[in-house]
Amino acid sequence: MTRAFVFPGQGAQTIGMGKELADSYPAAKAVFEAVDEALGESLSSLIWDGDIAELTLTENAQPALMATSIAAMEALKAEGVGINKASFVAGHSLGEYSALCAAGSLSLADTARLLRIRGKAMQEAVPVGIGAMAALLGLDFATAQAVADEAAQGEVCQAANDNDPTQVVVSGHKAAVERACEIAKQKGAKRAMLLPVSAPFHCALMQPAADRMAEALSEVTISDPAVPVVANVLAASNDDGSAIADLLVQQVTGSVRWRESVGYMAAQGVTEIYEIGAGKALSGMIRRIEREIACTAVNNADNVAAVAADLA
Template sequence: MSRAFVFPGQGAQTIGMGRALAEGWSAARAVFDEVDEALGEKLSTLIWEGELEELTLTRNAQPALMATSIAALRALEAEGFDLVGTADFLAGHSLGEYSALCAAQSLSLADTARLLRIRGEAMQEAVPVGLGAMAALLGLDFQAASEVAHEAAQGEVCQAANDNDPGQVVVSGHRGAVERAVEIAKARGAKRALMLPVSAPFHCALMQPAAARMAEALAAVVIRDPLVPVVANVSAEAVRDSSKVQDLLVAQVTGSVRWRESVLWMESAGVTEFWEVGAGKALSGMIRRIAREAVTKPVGTPADIEALKA
């Protein structure tokens, strides 16, 4: 049996996430302490006691979700689940790719926290509020959604941004173009097409200013070969060489998240079990729709870790 650890992206955040892990394992608590120190603020207080609206801000949600994932991983390791011995591949959805690289020790925890703070701010600032939008097209595959986006663009930006599973694709771009995509998708037979409550149009060409900032930020940190191969969002195949990581992370800012293809790649490489490390269970739902024979297991609470031990 081959196993992959997968790390969630934005949208999985909840107030209180990771607190029970920090209370149960000193190694998990140390993760939140180190992230607080790296950012020069008490992000952990916001995560555990703050307002969801503030936690959901991109600049906060990205490092917070990564910290929760790495805390869960440290708790898992404290119970004898060694990363190299337990996982054959790692992957993450959008910001989750940074969590995966941190888990693989390709990026240090402090650097990952600071990079995600920069990434969150850069993505938020790349497009004036209200100019961009994203929409979920349900019941259309990636090819059909790409055709809808192309037709809707009409000289503006509209791209298929997230290929989440066989029946869920997210498009991103200028608000007017995305609104046109919703109507075109409905006419093309989409089960549902709805605008998403996001603050910026992620993973499309409008994010180019953010990509430039991430290229600069990534050039300033040490990137090592990952201890476990990491399946990259934009290539949908495993990366083992540190020299490729920077370019893939920069391309990810404006490129499509090829999650469906990433899961299929891991399945073709023999993965039969996926452990979702961190907050929520959204990736597990997607994975079961992509690889129907796959087993998924959550790793986000002390109860989850006890269940794995049992």
Template sequence: MRAFVFPGQGAQTIGMGKALAEAYPAARAVFDEVDDALGEKLSTLIWDGDIATLTLTENAQPALMATSMAALRALQADGIGIDSASFVAGHSLGEYSALCAAGAFTLSDTARLLRVRGRAMQAAVPVGEGAMAVILGLDLAAVKEVADEAASHGVCQAANDNDPAQVVVSGAKAAVDAAVEIAKEKGAKRAMLLPVSAPFHCALMEPAARAMAQALDGVEIRAPSVPVVANIEARAETDPTTIRSLLVDQVTGSVRWRETVIWMAGQGVTEMWELGAGKALSGMIRRIDRSVATRAIGTPDDIKAVLAG
């Protein structure tokens, strides 16, 4: 069994998806449709722009989704469709890519939702008042203890459970700074602040959750053709009403990626293909369950390798 998985923020690079667009008209059409939906040439920024501008949350989110969908459309053009996957899943914003891939959202709606999401998440907390930090070498239970201790300085939560030894905390700057020091005292191999502009996936994102509830109310969600494994539940969902609610909860809730991979493997998934930019999820998957085969598909050469077997 196969799953398609979709990367989240941090995977963006200048030039991503350009070779796909040049090699596959169907991939080019994805970027054209996203440009039209947003009323601007996001594709020009992606391929020829400035990395600092691309990394802005409001740009990175639709850009990464577009690149993932371009990879999927290129695969489809060579005969490998969404129906070849038993499940889809994505990391944070990647969940929107997964839902788009499975037909729950149109591509245009997905792009517009992610622009709203990116702007709302950035605006929820003034720059400098929030932070995120990655903690390496401690498991989720240990990091939750760290976050609970640091919460005396303000909001601090385990935001991303990425793999058995990588958990990200998010919250108020003073609390996250404290968590870094507490984690080191508790034996973390490394604990360091991340270069992000806002504290994602914690209670401080509540204003963004409200904005997404309003935005999602105005969009049709269809039943996905392939079950989507939701970030905050780490199990498959197909009901549009439930999906809408979970996407709102996802803004302030933890990304349970480690459990998502374990759940899919437990359902019989033996290979997971990462569609879009980078290979970060593939690395996490290998650290979670080495028996699961991975492929990262972001270029025409990657697709040729798949077709060659």
């Protein structure tokens, strides 16, 4: 069996995520403590006992989701399941940072600080109300891209997330995204709806955030990953640490090529994927992309024990 570990992106956050892991595994608790120290605040208190609206703020959600994923990874390690059990790692948007941390390319403290910077920079790149994102359901990627191109009309409108064969997210100026919803319906989309997001991620409007991340990434040490990382912008694996910063900068304005990334892993012989961290959203996407891949969510102590019994 060839396995991959994948890490979720924004939207998977819930109050209480990771608490059971922290209570069950000292190594998982240590992850949250290290992230709190790196950020100079008790993010763990917000994650476990805070307000969901505050946790959902991009600058909080990004490091919080990463911390939860790495805590789950540390719990697995405590049971004898290390990163070497995977042939590939990958993550959806911010999840790529979790994947890189799990693979040893980035330290936990640096990853937390980078995601705090990334969250703030992405939020501040576009004034509230200027941008939007919308999910187009029932159109393939080529059609969704054509819809975005037609809707742009001199503004920004891009296919931002190629999630699975039935869902593409477009991003850009609000009026252009609204036009894309109407055009998509005319072209046969089952649904086209604006998403409750705070900024238009993964499009050209994020260039100020990309510039900020280039600066931040230049100040940290990035090592070769212990296992190849399937990069969002490549939809292919990379194991060269010197290329990682540029790939992460490109990711801010580029499309998240998740459908292609899963297809790439399947073509490399991956038959089992473990979703490490909050929620099960990626597992649902993966099943729609490659039905033959077995998906397992790892987000609580029972999951960890079950996976350890299979893999340790």
